[in-house]
Amino acid sequence: MKKTFIIILIIALIALILPIVSTPFINNYIAYSTKKNLMQLSLPDKTERVDALSSAGKLTGNGNGMQFFGAILIKSELPLEQLNDFYSKYRENEWSCIVEKQVSNNIAFIEHRDLKFKALKADEQLVNYYIVYTWGSSDYPLSDLDIRGH
Numbered sequence: 601m602k603k604t605f606i607i608i609l610i611i612a613l614i615a616l617i618l619p620i621v622s623t624p625f626i627n628n629y630i631a632y633s634t635k636k637n638l639m640q641l642s643l644p645d646k647t648e649r650v651d652a653l654s655s656a657g658k659l660t661g662n663g664n665g666m667q668f669f670g671a672i673l674i675k676s677e678l679p680l681e682q683l684n685d686f687y688s689k690y691r692e693n694e695w696s697c698i699v700e701k702q703v704s705n706n707i708a709f710i711e712h713r714d715l716k717f718k719a720l721k722a723d724e725q726l727v728n729y730y731i732v733y734t735w736g737s738s739d740y741p742l743s744d745l746d747i748r749g750h
Contacts, residue, residue: 619742619745620742620745623740623742623743623745623746624656624746624747624748626740626742626743627656627657627666627668627738627740627743627746627748627749628654628656630656630668630736630738630740630743631654631655631656631668631669631670631736632654632670633670633736634654634668634669634670634734634735634736635652635653635654635670635671635672636670637670637734638652638670638671638672638697638732638733638734639652639672641687641690641697643674644676644678644682644683644686645678646676646677646678647674647675647676647677647678647683648674648675648676649672649673649674650673650674650675650717650719650720650729651672651673651717651718651719651720652670652671652672652673653670653671653715653717653718654668654669654670654671655668655669655710655713655715656668656669656746656748657712657713657746657748657749658712658748658749658750659710659711659712659713659715660709660710660711660712661711664744664749664750665744665749666738666743666744666746666748666749667735667749668735668736668737668738669710669715669733669734669735669736670733670734670736671707671731671732671733671734672731672732672733673702673717673719673720673729673730673731674729674730674731674732675728675729675730676728676730677728680699680700680701680730683699683730683732684699687699687732695734695735696734696735697732697733697734698732698733698734699730699731699732700730700731700733701729701730701731702717702726702729702730702731703726703729704720704722704724704726705717705718705720705721705722705724706722707731
């Protein structure tokens with residue numbers, strides 16, 4: 601009887617702790633998938649992919665909640681307008697495949713993390729570099745258990 605109680609207690613503890621411990625890894629995977637989806641898109645002519653990154657957590661704005669971010673850094677001879685036209689065919693909503701000029705290795709609009717493209721030097725003058733990014737989403741019901749979202 602005592603062994604059965606101990607086994608049930610151990611199973612109950614594992615059932616309670618495992619989701620909390622695994623949630624950050626699942627959230628990281630969701631952010632990674634957001635980046636991976638961007639990396640699978642074709643590139644316009646005269647354009648090369650230089651770097652890519654992803655992050656999960658409270659990245660911008662106020663309040664609580666998980667945000668999932670994926671981005672690629674491209675170097676292109678095309679102007680911003682043409683790049684926007686090219687990536688507009690991949691947009692699923694207003695938060696996907698956004699194209700902007702990238703002027704440093706730091707992603708300035710990420711407020712609560714220090715996200716940087718590793719392929720660039722901090723003091724490098726960037727010409728013809730652009731960031732293409734997507735804010736991802738998740739149906740995982742326990743995503744908000746991740747402390748990084750608070």
